[in-house]
Amino acid sequence: MALIVQKYGGTSVGSIDRIRNVANKIEKYRAEGHQLVVVVSAMSGVTNNLVAMAHDLQKEPSPREMDVLLSTGEQTTIALLCMALENIGIPARSYTGSQVRILTDSAYTKARIVSIDDANIRTDLNNGRVVVVAGFQGVDEDGNITTLGRGGSDTTGVALAAALKADECQIYTDVDGVYTTDPRVVPEARRLDRITFEEMLELASLGAKVLQIRSVEFAGKYNVPLRVLSSFEDGPGTLIVSEVANSKMENPIISGIAFTRDETKLSIRAVPDVPGMAYRVFGPISEANIEVDVIVQNVGINRTNDITFTVQRKDTDKAARILEKVAKELGAEKVEVDNKVAKVSLVGVGMRSHAGIASKMFGALAAESINIQLITTSEIKISVVIEEKYLELAVRALHSAFGLKDPA
Ligand code: ADP
Ligand code: ASP
Ligand code: MG
Numbered sequence: 001m002a003l004i005v006q007k008y009g010g011t012s013v014g015s016i017d018r019i020r021n022v023a024n025k026i027e028k029y030r031a032e033g034h035q036l037v038v039v040v041s042a043m044s045g046v047t048n049n050l051v052a053m054a055h056d057l058q059k060e061p062s063p064r065e066m067d068v069l070l071s072t073g074e075q076t077t078i079a080l081l082c083m084a085l086e087n088i089g090i091p092a093r094s095y096t097g098s099q100v101r102i103l104t105d106s107a108y109t110k111a112r113i114v115s116i117d118d119a120n121i122r123t124d125l126n127n128g129r130v131v132v133v134a135g136f137q138g139v140d141e142d143g144n145i146t147t148l149g150r151g152g153s154d155t156t157g158v159a160l161a162a163a164l165k166a167d168e169c170q171i172y173t174d175v176d177g178v179y180t181t182d183p184r185v186v187p188e189a190r191r192l193d194r195i196t197f198e199e200m201l202e203l204a205s206l207g208a209k210v211l212q213i214r215s216v217e218f219a220g221k222y223n224v225p226l227r228v229l230s231s232f233e234d235g236p237g238t239l240i241v242s243e244v245a246n247s248k249m250e251n252p253i254i255s256g257i258a259f260t261r262d263e264t265k266l267s268i269r270a271v272p273d274v275p276g277m278a279y280r281v282f283g284p285i286s287e288a289n290i291e292v293d294v295i296v297q298n299v300g301i302n303r304t305n306d307i308t309f310t311v312q313r314k315d316t317d318k319a320a321r322i323l324e325k326v327a328k329e330l331g332a333e334k335v336e337v338d339n340k341v342a343k344v345s346l347v348g349v350g351m352r353s354h355a356g357i358a359s360k361m362f363g364a365l366a367a368e369s370i371n372i373q374l375i376t377t378s379e380i381k382i383s384v385v386i387e388e389k390y391l392e393l394a395v396r397a398l399h400s401a402f403g404l405k406d407p408a
Contacts, residue, residue, distance in 0.1 A: 002167035003035045003125070007135060007157030010044035011174040012231035013077050016084075022231065023084035025172075026130055030090060035125045037160055039135045040081055041153040042073025063108035067137070067147045070109075071096070074134035074153070081132050092130040095120065097137035097145075102156065104138035104146045111138055111146035112214075113155070116163040133160060154215035162222035169219070169226050170237075171211065176230035177238035178203075178210055180404040181257040186396050188405040192255065193236065196243045199255045199347050202381050206345040207260030216240065243349060253350035253357065254402045257395055261388055263293060264316040265341045265373065266323055270304040270333035280330060281307055284322045290315045294343070294376045294385060304333075308374065310385060313339055341373065342391040345383040346398065358382050364401035370394050 006026070013019050022040075029036055041047075050069050054061045061069075078094035085092035100120060104111035124131045135153025138146045148155050154171055161169035178200065179189040195203075197220035204213040210228060219226040219240060229237035271277050278297070285292060295309040311319045316339050323335045351357050358375075361382055365372060370393065374385035386394055399405065 001033045001035065003164060004029060005037045005039065005157055005161040005164065005166045005169045007039040007153055007171050008041065008231060009153065009173045010041045012172050013040050013081065014044040019080050019084050022081060023088055026085065027088055027090055030130065037121060037131045037133060037164065038081065039133050039153055039157040039160060040074060040077040041135050043077055046073040064144060067108045067145050070147050071134070071137040071145050074136050078132045078134045085130055090130055091128060092132055093124050094132045096134045098139035100133055102138035104140055106140040106144065106146065108146055110149040111140070113138060113148070113159045116159060118163050121164065148214070149212065151209055151212035154212040155218060158215040158218040158224050158226060161224045162218055167225065169224050171226070171228045172231040173210065173228060174231065175210065176233055176235045177228050181395055181399055182208065185392055186399050188399065190405050190407070192238050194239045194241050195255055196349055197240055198243060198380065199349055200240050202347040203256050203258045206258035206347065206381065206383065207262070208256070208258040252348060253354050254346050254348040254404065256347050257344065257398055258347060259342060259344045259391060259395055261342045261391065262313050263310040263341055263343055263385070264313045264337065264339040265308060265310050265385060266319055267306060267308040267336040268323055268327050268332050269306050269336065270300055271307060271330055273299070273303045273305050277305065277330065278307065281326055284326060285319060288318055288322055290319050294374045294383065296374050310341070310374070340388045341385050342388040343383050343385050344391065344394050344398065345381050346402070347381045349380050351380050360401065361398060364397050365394055368393055368397045
């Protein structure tokens with residue numbers, strides 16, 4: 001008998017029929033004698049609708065009210081799933097984040113889990129019940145409802161698995177595992193049997209939304225056995241493992257390709273080349289809580305520099321306003337803003353021990369006449385910023401150049 005935490009995403013609970021399907025899957029595991037804690041997302045589209053309604057009312061709704069609103073999506077699903085379970089004779093009980101007591105900090109809309117009280121859950125499990133928990137939400141010390149950021153139900157699942165020391169955390173979604181890249185963009189993408197926590201963390205933070213970044217962080221930190229599977233078909237899925245556990249296998253040089261359209265590129269041209277300039281530019285940007293991603297500085301003519309960087313697209317206007325002001329103060333020539341960019345990244349732990357990956361990447365893009373605007377690298381990834389309209393072509397070209405459709 002094992003204790004399994006299962007998480008079902010929005011598409012998997014997207015209709016009453018699909019909720020019934022989830023109940024039947026749960027029944028199968030119960031019949032094998034396992035104890036189950038089930039985390040669910042809001043039905044697909046619900047969270048987006050709630051966000052849209054809020055923005056119809058207010059340009060910048062209060063984050064506290066936003067969380068009260070968004071948490072209702074998951075609250076609907078837990079009740080419906082418990083009803084579907086009761087229908088087939090399975091005793092079940094639903095809990096909101098606050099009822100479990102998933103305690104978080106008070107950073108509304110992007111709260112972090114601080115602790116989880118497992119007392120209610122354990123009692124129910126011991127009484128033979130399936131426990132159904134609302135994903136994506138928690139409660140702060142003062143009793144305010146919080147949410148964990150978009151895609152946060154993954155994190156609820158993994159955090160519960162860690163707190164309960166579950167034997168496995170299974171993330172059920174609308175694809176049957178983690179692929180070499182988004183299978184919706186590259187049909188030849190291949191499902192991976194295994195991927196390391198480190199690579200999964202990079203892929204998630206570089207745009208692959210199949211797992212929320214924080215869920216992977218949690219799984220790595222607490223060594224939670226984590227698997228991504230399909231809700232709609234049977235199969236082994238993808239196991240996320242530590243590098244040590246994977247060391248028996250030859251690590252592929254490149255495991256996957258991630259991409260994002262979520263960025264805007266800003267440049268400040270002809271800034272005087274004197275000490276402290278970067279600080280004068282980025283100080284106000286960081287004070288405004290804007291996250292900066294790639295930064296490149298070019299030495300220009302006449303002792304001036306160009307500084308170029310990217311921010312999340314949602315921060316475009318705020319960043320542009322700040323930069324215009326800074327440009328005036330510094331006597332820079334001009335500010336340029338381009339939100340038609342995208343970032344493509346190659347990820348693989350095998351990169352550490354192989355040279356020539358970057359040049360092969362640049363060659364593959366050049367062969368498609370795709371211009372690289374910015375480049376950034378770390379030990380296990382290389383990212384390039386390109387014109388957005390070439391994104392899909394670039395991902396397909398790289399997938400093929402690195403032979404990702406065939407097992408290493
Ligand atoms: P859920 O609602 O179940 O949480 P998500 O939509 O958040 O599902 O995540 C699953 C989606 O992630 C897939 O439908 C797929 O389009 C996308 N995706 C992006 N990159 C990958 C990848 N490397 N492997 C698998 N899926 C990916
Ligand atoms: N319902 C939330 C979202 O759409 C959380 C989740 O699905 O994981 O982002
Ligand atoms: Mg998700």
